[in-house]
Amino acid sequence: xxFSYKILLCSIMTMAMALGVGGYFFVNNxxxxxxxxxxxxxxxxxxxxxxxxxxxALNIPSKYDMLQNSAIKEIGSSLEKGGQGTGRxxxxxxxxxxxxxxxxxxxxxxxxxxxxxxxxRAYQVIFVDGHYYIQTGAVLHALDRVLYLExxxxxxxxxxxxxxxxxxxxxxxxxxxxxxxxxLFFFSSWITRPIRLLTQAARKMxxxxxxxxxxxxxxxxxxxxxxxFNHMAGVLEExxxxxxxxxxxxxxxxxxxxxxxxxxxTAVIGYADMLRSRKLDEEKHFLxxxxxxxEGKRLEAMSLxxxxxxxxxxxxxxxxEVPVEVFYSYLRELYAEKSGSDFVFTYEPGSxxxxxxxxxxxxxxxxxxxxxxxxxxxxxxxLGHRQEEGYFFAVKDYGVGIPAGELKKITEAFYMVDKSRxxxxxxxxxxxxxxxxxxxxxxxxxxxxxxxxxxxxxxxWLPTGGCPENTEGGTRAQGTLLPGEA
Ligand code: ADP
Numbered sequence: 001x002x003f004s005y006k007i008l009l010c011s012i013m014t015m016a017m018a019l020g021v022g023g024y025f026f027v028n029n030x031x032x033x034x035x036x037x038x039x040x041x042x043x044x045x046x047x048x049x050x051x052x053x054x055x056x057a058l059n060i061p062s063k064y065d066m067l068q069n070s071a072i073k074e075i076g077s078s079l080e081k082g083g084q085g086t087g088r089x090x091x092x093x094x095x096x097x098x099x100x101x102x103x104x105x106x107x108x109x110x111x112x113x114x115x116x117x118x119x120x121r122a123y124q125v126i127f128v129d130g131h132y133y134i135q136t137g138a139v140l141h142a143l144d145r146v147l148y149l150e151x152x153x154x155x156x157x158x159x160x161x162x163x164x165x166x167x168x169x170x171x172x173x174x175x176x177x178x179x180x181x182x183x184l185f186f187f188s189s190w191i192t193r194p195i196r197l198l199t200q201a202a203r204k205m206x207x208x209x210x211x212x213x214x215x216x217x218x219x220x221x222x223x224x225x226x227x228x229f230n231h232m233a234g235v236l237e238e239x240x241x242x243x244x245x246x247x248x249x250x251x252x253x254x255x256x257x258x259x260x261x262x263x264x265x266t267a268v269i270g271y272a273d274m275l276r277s278r279k280l281d282e283e284k285h286f287l288x289x290x291x292x293x294x295e296g297k298r299l300e301a302m303s304l305x306x307x308x309x310x311x312x313x314x315x316x317x318x319x320x321e322v323p324v325e326v327f328y329s330y331l332r333e334l335y336a337e338k339s340g341s342d343f344v345f346t347y348e349p350g351s352x353x354x355x356x357x358x359x360x361x362x363x364x365x366x367x368x369x370x371x372x373x374x375x376x377x378x379x380x381x382x383l384g385h386r387q388e389e390g391y392f393f394a395v396k397d398y399g400v401g402i403p404a405g406e407l408k409k410i411t412e413a414f415y416m417v418d419k420s421r422x423x424x425x426x427x428x429x430x431x432x433x434x435x436x437x438x439x440x441x442x443x444x445x446x447x448x449x450x451x452x453x454x455x456x457x458x459x460x461w462l463p464t465g466g467c468p469e470n471t472e473g474g475t476r477a478q479g480t481l482l483p484g485e486a
Pocket of ligand 1: 365369370373397399400401402410411415416417418422423426427428429430431432433456
């Protein structure tokens with residue numbers, strides 16, 4: 001059964017019970033008050049008759065010492081006649097409860113008079129021939145006689161009134177229930193509307209529409225529930241998109257990986273087949289073997305890089321406070337013997353919190369890329385700048401640059417802007433992916449600025465350590481623009 005119908009049914013049942021019980025008590029209360037009033041009047045009537053009888057008995061001329069039965073009957077008859085038109089019924093009994101006089105229609109039962117004592121007056125409600133009566137009984141002293149006077153008062157109208165009251169109340173209850181059912185129907189559907197909207201939203205989301213949100217139609221607990229549901233849906237949607245993104249990236253990675261593996265392997269297999277199947281002259285033999293060697297080396301480099309990335313992804317770092325000079329002197333020593341580019345170091349002294357070897361690897365990759373992108377003799381700048389939020393490292397070159405559309409993709413594994421140029425430098429598009437992973441471990445990321453034909457600048461922030469070291473080589477060239485200062 002629908003929740004709104006349950007609310008409707010419960011409300012109707014409660015209302016029906018409340019109206020029924022309330023109505024019953026109300027009508028019954030009125031009835032009891034009326035009966036009490038009628039009993040009072042019946043008892044008063046009995047007292048008046050008693051008084052009238054005694055007066056009449058005193059006025060009867062006494063031939064004998066005792067009040068004769070015939071005189072009693074006579075007084076009884078005259079009392080009944082005196083009350084004609086009022087429906088007064090009376091009965092007179094002697095000391096032995098023998099009936100001396102009874103109005104026509106008076107009940108034959110003498111149980112009430114049998115129970116009356118000297119000092120008592122009694123009454124009871126009786127039902128005779130479809131009529132209700134209040135029967136009263138009292139002891140009567142007339143001269144030397146002790147008599148019993150009983151009266152009967154018709155109260156059928158009071159009972160009929162009660163029946164009419166119940167009937168009217170029943171009809172009223174029915175009308176009220178029908179009217180309130182209509183109102184309650186709309187009320188219960190209004191109150192359960194947020195639930196219907198939530199169900200609809202849940203179904204839409206189950207069907208794949210993750211962006212669907214439940215409409216909030218109230219500001220009570222149901223409104224709060226809708227807000228919480230929508231918030232939960234938002235978090236879920238974000239997680240789902242993230243998972244989808246991760247799955248896509250993984251698929252791209254696998255596709256790129258197989259491609260990167262297949263290309264050098266095809267060449268290696270081709271050259272190896274040529275070497276084993278025919279006799280080549282010395283020069284061709286050397287070229288083939290060299291090709292196999294270079295491609296083999298490239299595959300080796302690629303597998304080492306991949307291993308680095310996988311290891312880095314599962315790693316927790318233990319950062320230490322390192323003077324930045326450590327990195328600059330490492331690069332200076334490494335590239336001192338390599339000719340081809342003009343390396344310029346412009347940096348401020350300082351210290352950072354980092355894993356030395358990992359950051360060395362990042363800087364090495366960036367300088368390597370800068371060299372690969374530059375022409376022979378071009379300047380490559382290694383820059384360092386200290387600010388309140390951290391220390392900024394940058395590698396700037398004046399080489400080929402990167403088109404704006406490619407900037408986002410170059411940190412993806414296996415992505416190369418110019419494949420043949422990268423491959424000719426033993427590249428496999430894994431260097432920046434590795435840099436990204438290492439910087440992620442340090443809570444940082446790569447900042448890239450590049451203009452095709454003019455050059456690129458790759459930089460990243462690291463948290464600064466304690467007091468800056470006063471390094472010997474720490475110089476800052478005048479007029480050099482660092483990315484952090486732009
Ligand atoms: P690779 O091993 O090919 O160098 P990377 O992940 O380091 O792989 O770089 C991805 C691609 O980004 C490179 O193939 C190159 O096309 C481009 N790239 C990286 N650094 C630079 C740079 N300084 N100037 C121009 N292009 C660059």
